[in-house]
Amino acid sequence: MTMNLAVLIKQVPDSDEVKMDPEKGTMIREGVSSIINPLDLNALEAAVGISKAFGGRVTVLTMGPSQAEEALREAIALGADRAILLSDRAFAGADSWATSLVLAETLRKTGPYDIVLAGEKATDGETGQVGPEVAALMGYNLATYVSFLDAGPRGVSVKCTVEEGTLYQWIPLPCLLTVLNDLNEPSLPTLAGKKKARRAEILKLGLAELGLTRENVGLLGSPTRVVRIETPKITRQTEFFSARDLERGIDRVIDILKEAAVI
Amino acid sequence: MRKEDRNFQGILVFGETRSNKIHSVTYELTGKARNLADVKGCEVSVLLLAESLRDDPSDLFRFGADKVLVVQDPSLSIFNQGIAVNVLKAIIEAENPEILLAPATTIGRTVLPSVAAMLQTGLTADCTGLEIDPDSGLLLQTRPAIGGNVMATIKTPVHRPQMATVRPKTFRIPAPRNRTGTLIYPTLPKETFSSPIQSIHLQRAEGDGGNIQDRDCVVSGGKGLRRPEGFRLIKELAELIDAGVGASRPTVEAKWISYPHQVGLSGKVVAPKIYLAAGISGAVQHLAGMQTAQKIIAINKDPEAPIFRIADVALCGDLYDILPRLIERIRVERCERNG
Numbered sequence: 223m224t225m226n227l228a229v230l231i232k233q234v235p236d237s238d239e240v241k242m243d244p245e246k247g248t249m250i251r252e253g254v255s256s257i258i259n260p261l262d263l264n265a266l267e268a269a270v271g272i273s274k275a276f277g278g279r280v281t282v283l284t285m286g287p288s289q290a291e292e293a294l295r296e297a298i299a300l301g302a303d304r305a306i307l308l309s310d311r312a313f314a315g316a317d318s319w320a321t322s323l324v325l326a327e328t329l330r331k332t333g334p335y336d337i338v339l340a341g342e343k344a345t346d347g348e349t350g351q352v353g354p355e356v357a358a359l360m361g362y363n364l365a366t367y368v369s370f371l372d373a374g375p376r377g378v379s380v381k382c383t384v385e386e387g388t389l390y391q392w393i394p395l396p397c398l399l400t401v402l403n404d405l406n407e408p409s410l411p412t413l414a415g416k417k418k419a420r421r422a423e424i425l426k427l428g429l430a431e432l433g434l435t436r437e438n439v440g441l442l443g444s445p446t447r448v449v450r451i452e453t454p455k456i457t458r459q460t461e462f463f464s465a466r467d468l469e470r471g472i473d474r475v476i477d478i479l480k481e482a483a484v485i
Numbered sequence: 486m487r488k489e490d491r492n493f494q495g496i497l498v499f500g501e502t503r504s505n506k507i508h509s510v511t512y513e514l515t516g517k518a519r520n521l522a523d524v525k526g527c528e529v530s531v532l533l534l535a536e537s538l539r540d541d542p543s544d545l546f547r548f549g550a551d552k553v554l555v556v557q558d559p560s561l562s563i564f565n566q567g568i569a570v571n572v573l574k575a576i577i578e579a580e581n582p583e584i585l586l587a588p589a590t591t592i593g594r595t596v597l598p599s600v601a602a603m604l605q606t607g608l609t610a611d612c613t614g615l616e617i618d619p620d621s622g623l624l625l626q627t628r629p630a631i632g633g634n635v636m637a638t639i640k641t642p643v644h645r646p647q648m649a650t651v652r653p654k655t656f657r658i659p660a661p662r663n664r665t666g667t668l669i670y671p672t673l674p675k676e677t678f679s680s681p682i683q684s685i686h687l688q689r690a691e692g693d694g695g696n697i698q699d700r701d702c703v704v705s706g707g708k709g710l711r712r713p714e715g716f717r718l719i720k721e722l723a724e725l726i727d728a729g730v731g732a733s734r735p736t737v738e739a740k741w742i743s744y745p746h747q748v749g750l751s752g753k754v755v756a757p758k759i760y761l762a763a764g765i766s767g768a769v770q771h772l773a774g775m776q777t778a779q780k781i782i783a784i785n786k787d788p789e790a791p792i793f794r795i796a797d798v799a800l801c802g803d804l805y806d807i808l809p810r811l812i813e814r815i816r817v818e819r820c821e822r823n824g
């Protein structure tokens with residue numbers, strides 16, 4: 223058999239470069255480069271590995287603005303065979319539910335798929351919801367926090383990292399797996415891959431092509447609404463000790479430890 | 486589902502059990518749900534899934550539950566997302582809660598989005614604040630956004646239930662009160678307990694030093710340790726005062742210490758009595774994991790370090806000078822007390 227694989231990816235700001243405007247509480251976007259969400263690279267690496275072992279095709283898809291095409295080309299350089307960009311004005315402002323709807327509809331229209339992979343969460347939103355929501359909308363079997371996998375023709379054996387330890391599960395196909403970075407070491411793009419990426423045709427789909435209605439996608443289709451954004455302000459009465467005062471500072475720490483009955 | 490579809494009422498807490506025992510986050514969420522329910526004037530129900538519960542579920546009444554639903558089945562001995570989703574969905578369809586709260590654990594973060602998608606409703610992950618809007622009666626869900634740099638408050642105006650997950654240790658367990666409620670063992674159709682997914686085995690990991698979230702004190706080290714061996718000093722102090730060992734993200738990334746020790750936005754939230762941070766600058770993402778500690782002690786050589794702004798006691802100097810002195814003083818105190 224051959225495997226039809228899909229990887230859900232997201233373009234995120236290179237996290238260490240995020241700078242905030244302290245007055246406005248908004249993100250300063252100038253000069254901030256974008257990368258593929260790191261855990262999505264682990265998902266892609268696994269998909270490429272499975273397709274090499276079984277034969278098959280890896281499709282990467284992302285919903286985002288037209289710049290997200292860069293992320294898709296990078297994914298092709300890393301071994302993906304086909305890339306789909308889901309871009310439409312109407313998709314803007316989507317929460318995780320409205321995002322998942324578009325991704326699920328795309329999987330339905332371009333599939334069927336045997337295994338869909340995604341990073342456990344994205345470094346920007348950190349909700350970790352899109353993977354499980356897409357799985358539910360597709361009726362796929364879901365596994366999350368996957369740190370090891372062994373794919374077979376009927377299903378995937380996975381190890382999931384949970385609070386208590388490691389959970390061993392068998393997930394029949396079709397399935398969606400969200401992965402952690404222990405899964406593998408993502409490879410670097412090859413020269414041949416980069417060439418292929420430059421020439422690759424990116425399939426672009428919008429509202430009309432997916433047959434969705436405006437009311438179901440983007441901000442309009444999102445069950446959640448942002449009420450307000452605030453910059454957290456936390457201050458305490460600080461007792462400050464330096465240089466010659468340090469001995470007194472250590473006294474204070476000892477007092478606190480005694481009050482808490484630690485010593 | 487939309488609010489006009491059914492008569493949605495009350496708050497349901499999707500409790501967490503581990504090895505047939507009620508996990509503390511269940512109490513934290515029950516207490517929070519009680520506060521919200523008192524504002525709304527509604528009931529709090531708590532759902533527990535277990536193979537065969539070893540704790541007394543009626544204990545939850547004292548922490549704010551009006552009703553506790555215990556679903557027990559042999560298939561629930563190891564977590565199976567397929568079955569957990571079936572059970573939660575069945576209970577939601579019977580109870581029609583207006584609000585559903587769950588822990589942002591690996592279980593909650595797997596089951597809740599699955600159920601939210603099936604019911605076509607909104608879900609807010611990792612909330613740090615939950616309130617009832619006095620005008621609309623809606624649940625206001627506050628969570629860190631844009632890499633923890635801002636707090637976003639989110640609502641779900643028309644879809645039901647309004648769903649949120651909360652990380653353990655975000656809310657405190659309230660003092661128990663003298664109150665009672667109804668204990669129910671619902672019977673669900675047999676197919677609820679079957680799923681194509683097979684949970685084969687749970688291999689329990691004995692982490693080094695246990696979970697830092699359960700400790701009264703946490704001593705953390707950051708990049709300012711400058712080398713992996715620096716954590717020996719941190720561990721020495723931690724052992725002396727029976728504290729857990731925490732760490733900032735860069736030290737985990739550099740593999741000086743393992744991930745379960747990471748405190749912060751992408752690590753754990755801790756709310757100990759005492760949090761001592763050495764060589765940690767105090768980035769918002771780190772603060773997100775420790776700012777609710779009762780007392781914060783910070784050691785940093787930079788007088789402008791942001792960690793000092795939220796510290797109760799700021800010791801400005803070289804940690805390799807201060808920590809050994811502090812350790813020595815504690816030893817002396819101990820001897821004096823014992824001798």
Ligand SMILES: Cc1cc2nc3c(=O)[nH]c(=O)nc-3n(C[C@H](O)[C@H](O)[C@H](O)COP(=O)(O)OP(=O)(O)OC[C@H]3O[C@@H](n4cnc5c(N)ncnc54)[C@H](O)[C@@H]3O)c2cc1C
Nearest residue numbers: 707708709733734749750751752764765766768770786804
């Ligand atoms: C999406 C996202 C999620 C993140 N999640 C987390 C998270 O969960 N946890 C986390 O910690 N970070 C997280 N970060 C990273 C965070 O932004 C900071 O980069 C990180 O917390 C800094 O770690 P640090 O304080 O150890 O290092 P630094 O910022 O490099 O600070 C080192 C400090 O040590 C002091 N120092 C140096 N030498 C000495 C000495 N000899 N004695 C005393 N003090 C000394 C310095 O003055 C400095 O203040 C996240 C970032 C992003 C974007």
